[in-house]
Amino acid sequence: MALHDLVAQTVAGLGYDLVELERSAGGTLRVTIDFPWNSAEEEKFVNVEDCERVTRQLQYTLEVEAVDYKRLEVSSPGIDRPLRGDKDFERFAGEVVDIVLKAPMGAAAAGQVAANRRKFRGTLEKAEGAGWQVTWSDEPEPLPGQKPSKKKKEAPVLQVLGFTLDELKEARLAPIVDFKGRKRPGVQEQGK
Numbered sequence: 001m002a003l004h005d006l007v008a009q010t011v012a013g014l015g016y017d018l019v020e021l022e023r024s025a026g027g028t029l030r031v032t033i034d035f036p037w038n039s040a041e042e043e044k045f046v047n048v049e050d051c052e053r054v055t056r057q058l059q060y061t062l063e064v065e066a067v068d069y070k071r072l073e074v075s076s077p078g079i080d081r082p083l084r085g086d087k088d089f090e091r092f093a094g095e096v097v098d099i100v101l102k103a104p105m106g107a108a109a110a111g112q113v114a115a116n117r118r119k120f121r122g123t124l125e126k127a128e129g130a131g132w133q134v135t136w137s138d139e140p141e142p143l144p145g146q147k148p149s150k151k152k153k154e155a156p157v158l159q160v161l162g163f164t165l166d167e168l169k170e171a172r173l174a175p176i177v178d179f180k181g182r183k184r185p186g187v188q189e190q191g192k
Helices: 003-013 048-064 086-091
Strands: 017-023 028-034 071-075 096-101 119-126 132-137 158-163 168-173
Touching: 003 017, 003 028, 003 048, 028 048, 048 071, 086 119, 119 158
Parallel strands: 028 071
Antiparallel strands: 017 028, 096 119, 096 168, 119 132, 132 158
């Protein structure tokens, strides 16, 4: 059995999803786990006890299967979680993501975007028809503590890039740190 399949099967047997498996040249095996997503349930987050539980089971399984490794690291996906398939894209629709295309947009890219650009940060949305899109504005964010201008401002120009999963080299949640807690789209803040 292939290493990826062995680890995925073990992790799934414990009630988790395998997000990423990396094997370094130094013999370190890095396993990233998350809870399976169900839109009807409240989102759960991986904690230290979950990682410890998976580590113990994987150590046993890898020993039985005689897999050669020097060190095993099991962790949660973190704030810059990689997005792999349609399921991940559906789960994180409405979130800010960083995407990298396999090839530059080319001369067909109309508008204000450079034709050789491959990296984008924007809000992930389901595109009409098939595929996905990111929407962003190149207008700078106001600095923390900066008072908003009283002058009437024009609405920011939004740009949209449509793509399919085949065109992506990499996609991750944007590592945005908000010490008041990450806000989900459509959720009202308490006390306001």
